[in-house]
Amino acid sequence: MFRWFAFIIIVFIMYQGQKVLKSQLNRGIRNNNPLNIRISNNAWVGKVTPSQDKAFETFSNPKYGFRAATRLIRNYQNIYGxxxxxxxxxxxxxxxxxxxxxxxxxxASNIGVAPNDTLNLYDDALMTRLVHAMSIMEVGRYYSMQDAAEGVALA
Incomplete structure (x- = not known):
């Protein structure tokens, strides 16, 4: 009986610790939003509605945050030149x-281009490096290049 009780206490403490750790993470990480995309009316794939954050989108998985960022950046080229x-x-x-x-x-230094170089935003390898480097600026070194690549591939 004591073993079961001790086991339950340990599991409870571990669960509470996970909740505390998650709450202490950067908001972009908590929101699965690696580039801190602000809330909008876009019906993003993987969007959590309502968002868990008052200012920034929440996604069900970081790959959807990377996907949304890729789509936005490509629209910067298509719409705004x-x-x-x-x-x-x-x-x-x-x-x-x-x-x-x-x-x-x-x-620029992370992706190997000059700030005013013309970029091919439909080159998935370049976009992966770009959104990954931007995620480091936004939320720190948390996401891998593979995480970014998964999102870019979905865009």
Whole structure:
């Protein structure tokens, strides 16, 4: 009897610890939203409705967050004609909220392009590196390149 009681106590403590750890994570990680996409009316694949966050989308899996980011960035090119890293980052992370220059330099050095190079946003390998590097700026080094690749492949 004591063994069962001890086992139940240990499981309960472990479960509570998992809840505490999850609540201490960065909001983009908690929301499975690696690039911190703001709430919108878009009917994203994998979108959790209502969002668990007042300002940012929540996705059921990080791959859907990477997918949504890929779609948004490609729309920056298709709708707004933005096809350089500088242009994309200025729109994604405006200077009134972010250090856009630092953000751009970090991503450029991580993906091996200059800030004003023309990018082929339909090159899945490039997009994977791009959204992965942007996720590091947004939420830290949490997601793998494989996580990013899964989302890009879904876009």
């Amino acid at each position: 933005l096809n350089t890293l500088s242009g994309i980052i200025r729109r994604w992370a405006p200077s009134h909220e972010n250090d856009t220059t630092n953000y751009t330099q970090f991503v």
